[in-house]
Amino acid sequence: MKRHAGMLLREAVRAVQPRCLIRNYMKMKGPRLHIGADILDTGAFKHIYIIGTGKATAAMALETARILGTRLTGGVITVKYGHGIDIPNITTMEAGHPVVDENSLSPAQSAYSHARETPDRTIW
Numbered sequence: 001m002k003r004h005a006g007m008l009l010r011e012a013v014r015a016v017q018p019r020c021l022i023r024n025y026m027k028m029k030g031p032r033l034h035i036g037a038d039i040l041d042t043g044a045f046k047h048i049y050i051i052g053t054g055k056a057t058a059a060m061a062l063e064t065a066r067i068l069g070t071r072l073t074g075g076v077i078t079v080k081y082g083h084g085i086d087i088p089n090i091t092t093m094e095a096g097h098p099v100v101d102e103n104s105l106s107p108a109q110s111a112y113s114h115a116r117e118t119p120d121r122t123i124w
Helices: 002-015 018-025 057-071 105-117
Strands: 026-029 032-035 038-041 047-053 074-080 090-095
Touching: 002 018, 018 026, 018 057, 026 057, 032 057, 047 057, 047 105, 057 074, 057 090, 074 105, 090 105
Parallel strands: 047 074, 074 090
Antiparallel strands: 026 032, 032 038
């Protein structure tokens, strides 16, 4: 029983890792992006950006970028110090978490500015 409990715990932890969650929830099928029960025709959009914040955001953005491939235009994410990773076409900014600090405002302003200045037919 102890061995089974350990196996169940390991599988539960694996299942909630950002890569696993995103891969199970989001899929590209041709030009269609399936996000849970929703389906978006990416051909209807001129630009697709990723925006996010939080310590798991980098891993989630990386997997989302992999799924979107060349359809991804860019993005801005904010992560906890030390949790940033290099993601092509994505600007990664680090800030305090869970307590905001002086670096928290700049990423929020940057994300807001990007979202506000994008043309029509854009997914954020």
